Amino acid sequence: MHIINNKKGFTLIEFLIIIAVLGILAVLAMLSLAGSRAQAYDSKILSDIHNIKAALSACANENADSYAACALPAGFAPPPCSPDTAYHFATSTDESKYVIWAASCAQWGKVLCTDYTGFSGIVGLIRRYPSACLQ
Numbered sequence: 001m002h003i004i005n006n007k008k009g010f011t012l013i014e015f016l017i018i019i020a021v022l023g024i025l026a027v028l029a030m031l032s033l034a035g036s037r038a039q040a041y042d043s044k045i046l047s048d049i050h051n052i053k054a055a056l057s058a059c060a061n062e063n064a065d066s067y068a069a070c071a072l073p074a075g076f077a078p079p080p081c082s083p084d085t086a087y088h089f090a091t092s093t094d095e096s097k098y099v100i101w102a103a104s105c106a107q108w109g110k111v112l113c114t115d116y117t118g119f120s121g122i123v124g125l126i127r128r129y130p131s132a133c134l135q
Helices: 012-062
Strands: 088-091 098-103 110-115 120-124
Touching: 012 098, 012 110
Parallel strands: none
Antiparallel strands: 088 098, 098 110, 110 120
């Protein structure tokens, strides 16, 4: 009499290997999504800064091209990844120039800014007056 040993299913080792491979793939997917999320947050910041810039331009047009009476419009807040709690706005001493900035989510220690000339970009960390945007 022959005993036929038909082995069906996975062994414990095969099952553990499959779980380990799936775990590695999940970690890799999460790491790639984290970078995409930070870039999406930076896109939101740049979009908000563009909208704030349009509101400030309208304010200056109503006030003889002076930004002295202008303030940041309400309703804009940086995304939760940003170390800043608000957008920042500064004018030059003659109040004819301005700059708007917020901290970058994707590039730690950098800020996203725009100024009166139309420049928009990422510059180094700005501590006081953001002269890096006003070049």
